Amino acid sequence: MGVVEFEDVFVKYETYTGSVLALRGVTFSLGKGETILVMGPSGSGKTTILRVILGLVQPMHGTVRVFGMEPRDGKTGLEIRRRAGYLTQEGKMINELTVWENIMFYAEGRGRRVDEERVRELARELNVEAVLNKHPNHLSGGELKRAELVMVLSDEPELLLLDEPTSMLDAENSEVVIDLLSTFKGRVPMIVTSHDPRLFEISDRVLEVVGGVVGKSLRETAPSPRRDSHLER
Amino acid sequence: MLKYLTKIMVRRMSFFLLILMSFTVSLLIFGIVGQVGHLVDDNVEYTFAHYRPHAVYSLDFAFGRNTAPSAVRWETVKVMNALEKDLNKENLSAGFLVTLPVTYIKPLKIKGHTVYFQAYFFRNIGDVEEFGFKFNRPENHAVLLSYNLSGNLTPEAVSARFFDGNASLVRAYGIFREYPLNHLSSVEYVQVAVPLTNKTLTEYFRWLNQDILNSSGLRVTLYVASNIKNPVRDPHIIESLVTSKLPRSLIADVIGFYTKRYGKGGVAVDVMNGINGSRLVYFNGTWIDPARNEEYLMRVINRNRGIRSVSFDISLRRADIVDLVKEAGTQTVGFFEKYGGLLVVIYLPFFLLVLYASSTVFRDLRNDLEVLELRGIRRNLEVVQEFLIFLAAGLASAVAYAFLSILPDYSPSPLTFVGVTGLVYLTMLIARNGSTWRLGRGSLLSLTALLVAFILLGYMRVNGLVLVSRGYGALMLLFSLLMAFVPIMGIFVGYLFHRACSGLIRLFEPMFDVRYYLRSLAGYSYVLTFSAYSLGIFMLPRIASLDKVVNAVLRNSDYMAIVGYNGVTSLGLLADYLDKLSGGFGVMGLLAISLIFIVSLRKYRSVREYSSLRGGDLKAVQRSFLKFLFLKIGLVVVLSVAVALVLAVFLDAYIGVTYTSGKLLVENGRLTLQSLFKPPHVLIWG
Numbered sequence: 051m052g053v054v055e056f057e058d059v060f061v062k063y064e065t066y067t068g069s070v071l072a073l074r075g076v077t078f079s080l081g082k083g084e085t086i087l088v089m090g091p092s093g094s095g096k097t098t099i100l101r102v103i104l105g106l107v108q109p110m111h112g113t114v115r116v117f118g119m120e121p122r123d124g125k126t127g128l129e130i131r132r133r134a135g136y137l138t139q140e141g142k143m144i145n146e147l148t149v150w151e152n153i154m155f156y157a158e159g160r161g162r163r164v165d166e167e168r169v170r171e172l173a174r175e176l177n178v179e180a181v182l183n184k185h186p187n188h189l190s191g192g193e194l195k196r197a198e199l200v201m202v203l204s205d206e207p208e209l210l211l212l213d214e215p216t217s218m219l220d221a222e223n224s225e226v227v228i229d230l231l232s233t234f235k236g237r238v239p240m241i242v243t244s245h246d247p248r249l250f251e252i253s254d255r256v257l258e259v260v261g262g263v264v265g266k267s268l269r270e271t272a273p274s275p276r277r278d279s280h281l282e283r
Numbered sequence: 284m285l286k287y288l289t290k291i292m293v294r295r296m297s298f299f300l301l302i303l304m305s306f307t308v309s310l311l312i313f314g315i316v317g318q319v320g321h322l323v324d325d326n327v328e329y330t331f332a333h334y335r336p337h338a339v340y341s342l343d344f345a346f347g348r349n350t351a352p353s354a355v356r357w358e359t360v361k362v363m364n365a366l367e368k369d370l371n372k373e374n375l376s377a378g379f380l381v382t383l384p385v386t387y388i389k390p391l392k393i394k395g396h397t398v399y400f401q402a403y404f405f406r407n408i409g410d411v412e413e414f415g416f417k418f419n420r421p422e423n424h425a426v427l428l429s430y431n432l433s434g435n436l437t438p439e440a441v442s443a444r445f446f447d448g449n450a451s452l453v454r455a456y457g458i459f460r461e462y463p464l465n466h467l468s469s470v471e472y473v474q475v476a477v478p479l480t481n482k483t484l485t486e487y488f489r490w491l492n493q494d495i496l497n498s499s500g501l502r503v504t505l506y507v508a509s510n511i512k513n514p515v516r517d518p519h520i521i522e523s524l525v526t527s528k529l530p531r532s533l534i535a536d537v538i539g540f541y542t543k544r545y546g547k548g549g550v551a552v553d554v555m556n557g558i559n560g561s562r563l564v565y566f567n568g569t570w571i572d573p574a575r576n577e578e579y580l581m582r583v584i585n586r587n588r589g590i591r592s593v594s595f596d597i598s599l600r601r602a603d604i605v606d607l608v609k610e611a612g613t614q615t616v617g618f619f620e621k622y623g624g625l626l627v628v629i630y631l632p633f634f635l636l637v638l639y640a641s642s643t644v645f646r647d648l649r650n651d652l653e654v655l656e657l658r659g660i661r662r663n664l665e666v667v668q669e670f671l672i673f674l675a676a677g678l679a680s681a682v683a684y685a686f687l688s689i690l691p692d693y694s695p696s697p698l699t700f701v702g703v704t705g706l707v708y709l710t711m712l713i714a715r716n717g718s719t720w721r722l723g724r725g726s727l728l729s730l731t732a733l734l735v736a737f738i739l740l741g742y743m744r745v746n747g748l749v750l751v752s753r754g755y756g757a758l759m760l761l762f763s764l765l766m767a768f769v770p771i772m773g774i775f776v777g778y779l780f781h782r783a784c785s786g787l788i789r790l791f792e793p794m795f796d797v798r799y800y801l802r803s804l805a806g807y808s809y810v811l812t813f814s815a816y817s818l819g820i821f822m823l824p825r826i827a828s829l830d831k832v833v834n835a836v837l838r839n840s841d842y843m844a845i846v847g848y849n850g851v852t853s854l855g856l857l858a859d860y861l862d863k864l865s866g867g868f869g870v871m872g873l874l875a876i877s878l879i880f881i882v883s884l885r886k887y888r889s890v891r892e893y894s895s896l897r898g899g900d901l902k903a904v905q906r907s908f909l910k911f912l913f914l915k916i917g918l919v920v921v922l923s924v925a926v927a928l929v930l931a932v933f934l935d936a937y938i939g940v941t942y943t944s945g946k947l948l949v950e951n952g953r954l955t956l957q958s959l960f961k962p963p964h965v966l967i968w969g
């Protein structure tokens with residue numbers, strides 16, 4: 051049994067103008083210690099997959115199991131979110147606290163003990179030690195992304211969900227992130243979404259999502275490095 | 284955990300704003316509620332300060348057959364001075380007028396008219412003023428008090444005949460309620476006040492009716508206006524002061540005057556007290572009741588041959604002050620009835636600010652929660668934070684309560700505290716559960732139309748009465764509907780200014796690169812609104828003068844009769860009230876500006892730090908900051924002037940609608956307007 055299991059999952063978003071079917075029958079499973087790279091064009095449903103795993107979005111059809119639980123009610127969802135580490139696509143921290151305080155608050159709020167040395171070490175590795183005492187809204191996009199990564203990695207999660215970890219980063223910093231992530235590979239199961247072909251190296255499997263449907267592309271199908279709007283920015 | 288939660292809250296400006304707003308709004312309502320009681324006091328105070336005369340006594344002296352003007356003058360002046368000295372000691376200001384009964388003077392036959400003429404003699408013009416008369420040139424002129432003449436006969440012509448050619452008369456106006464004037468209906472008359480000199484008295488005495496004089500002797504009436512300097516709030520105290528203490532001391536003074544003049548055993552003073560209906564004779568230190576001890580009295584008088592016998596009557600003509608003190612409560616209720624809508628328009632925008640502030644707080648809170656939710660942090664933190672928010676707002680309200688409790692005149696009741704805090708909480712709950720509060724385009728347009736219609740009608744002094752008299756009775760219904768909408772305009776006015784404020788901020792955007800500050804300020808547009816609005820209220824009494832209306836009513840006794848004393852008092856009170864209010868709002872407005880100033884200074888410092896790290900042009904940063912500050916101050920100034928103007932125009936319209944009044948008569952089955960009072964515009968420039 052995998053850490054994450056999707057079976058024929060459909061997700062529908064209700065909007066003011068109508069509804070959007072974001073996932074249309076997604077089936078896959080993530081084994082222990084496995085790393086999956088989710089690729090696909092913008093709007094194809096990558097982030098939605100992560101949100102379903104965290105119980106932030108409820109599927110309209112199909113079953114989802116995470117750590118053997120169905121993230122259906124608030125309680126299991128909360129438990130899953132507490133055990134998983136989620137790097138958001140746009141970088142989400144509380145602006146009123148400094149990065150350091152955010153990290154402490156994060157760990158305490160999840161009921162973990164904080165290893166301050168470990169936090170500093172991660173920050174040093176990701177070149178964000180200098181911004182620890184700043185407020186998130188005073189950081190550049192790339193700094194914020196890496197600061198959030200420090201936070202997510204700092205409290206030893208049982209599952210890593212990383213939404214475009216190298217977006218907004220220059221080549222050098224992207225390498226640093228990929229290097230660091232490779233040290234978690236095999237130890238912690240990971241789902242990484244990205245357009246970045248370099249992440250291909252650390253993944254065991256690639257899921258190609260197009261229009262909410264998972265193609266059956268596997269490791270053998272090397273994704274062509276597309277230069278879409280996300281990378282430009 | 285709690286440590287971080289409090290940190291988040293405390294570092295958030297919206298939280299401080301909510302506290303500030305709930306403090307201010309609580310202060311305002313506690314103030315208003317306290318003012319209901321306070322206004323009763325204000326009412327009494329205003330009455331004591333402006334209403335004249337408080338009480339009028341008349342003292343009738345019998346002068347026998349001695350009609351020498353100089354003797355009459357000598358004696359009455361002596362009596363007046365003695366009375367004045369004593370009344371001043373009692374903390375009263377007094378005025379005196381001397382006159383003869385109107386029948387003692389032969390009426391004047393002039394151009395086929397028969398005109399009765401009555402002169403009131405005063406020592407100095409201040410005496411006339413103590414009776415409530417006002418005039419433009421307060422010198423020792425002859426003052427025309429009232430007249431009723433037909434044809435082309437002027438009061439000046441009549442007066443000239445009496446006083447040998449000296450015809451210059453100053454016209455009096457003011458709140459005078461018939462006394463001391465004799466109301467001579469259906470005859471032509473002129474009543475003037477003239478200086479008490481040997482010359483004027485001699486000239487006047489030429490017109491004495493010798494027949495009446497020979498039969499009953501000369502009688503002189505001395506009117507005493509006594510005006511109390513320190514307000515008395517207890518009707519019982521003022522009643523006993525006016526009906527027993529003051530008359531007793533007046534009697535004692537007159538007796539003192541005569542005993543000093545003729546010696547203790549040289550005079551018997553016969554006092555008719557019309558106030559308590561007693562008659563007593565004072566002789567040599569004792570009071571004798573002539574009804575019971577007539578025999579004794581005769582014996583005494585006979586034994587002391589050559590003693591003088593003087594007599595005088597004292598009566599209380601009017602004591603309106605007693606009624607006014609008794610009615611102060613009713614008047615206060617009337618005040619709120621009359622100006623409730625206006626006050627709501629002035630105050631309601633502040634509640635809107637609580638709504639805005641708390642909706643920002645809760646929006647921020649929701650954003651936090653979203654972040655916390657992503658991270659699997661316990662949800663009950665939400666409860667903790669909301670508890671903190673409500674606690675803080677409640678505390679702010681409590682501080683306002685404590686603050687006002689220190690002031691002796693206000694001190695609201697604990698029940699009021701519960702009510703006000705409840706109201707603040709209710710507003711916060713509305714903000715918490717509703718999404719952002721917005722008026723749609725349609726309602727915005729229709730409210731603007733209503734506001735404009737109200738202002739136009741009020742400015743033109745058109746109200747229900749005018750509509751009916753012009754034959755547009757059918758429009759009355761629409762007009763009443765418009766009046767009912769007045770309080771709702773309060774919400775709208777605040778919203779309008781808030782929109783204007785954020786609109787103006789956005790206007791600056793393309794001018795130069797201040798995006799950073801602007802973004803930081805966009806959320807504070809309601810603080811700007813708050814400070815502009817407060818400063819607008821501060822300016823209101825400086826560009827609108829209600830005294831103009833008060834004076835206009837007073838100057839015209841016809842309208843005075845229509846508007847009524849209460850209408851004038853409450854208008855004067857409103858002027859006082861707005862004036863008093865404005866000071867407090869000025870302070871609040873400045874506080875809010877300084878808050879904004881501090882916020883932007885903090886932003887500036889962080890920008891400067893940032894740009895010095897990256898080697899940016901510090902001078903440019905400084906320049907753009909200063910430019911920004913000036914613009915912001917300009918923004919607040921422009922907006923507060925706009926607020927003041929709108930409020931002033933609104934006030935003008937409100938006064939126009941409320942005070943336009945007149946007499947409607949039915950003639951041949953049709954309504955006609957006999958007289959119409961249109962209050963002058965309250966704006967100081969028009």
Ligand SMILES: Nc1ncnc2c1ncn2[C@@H]1O[C@H](COP(=O)(O)OP(=O)(O)OP(=O)(O)O)[C@@H](O)[C@H]1O
Nearest residue numbers: 063064065070072091092093094095096097098099
């Ligand atoms: N909260 C939402 N409400 C309505 N529609 C949504 C919502 N979130 C996502 N969608 C829609 O669902 C679809 C999938 O969105 P999703 O964010 O999963 O795409 P993505 O693959 O992560 O794209 P990107 O590469 O741009 O991040 C899109 O069409 C998007 O417009």
Ligand SMILES: [Mg+2]
Nearest residue numbers: 096097139213
């Ligand atoms: Mg995405």
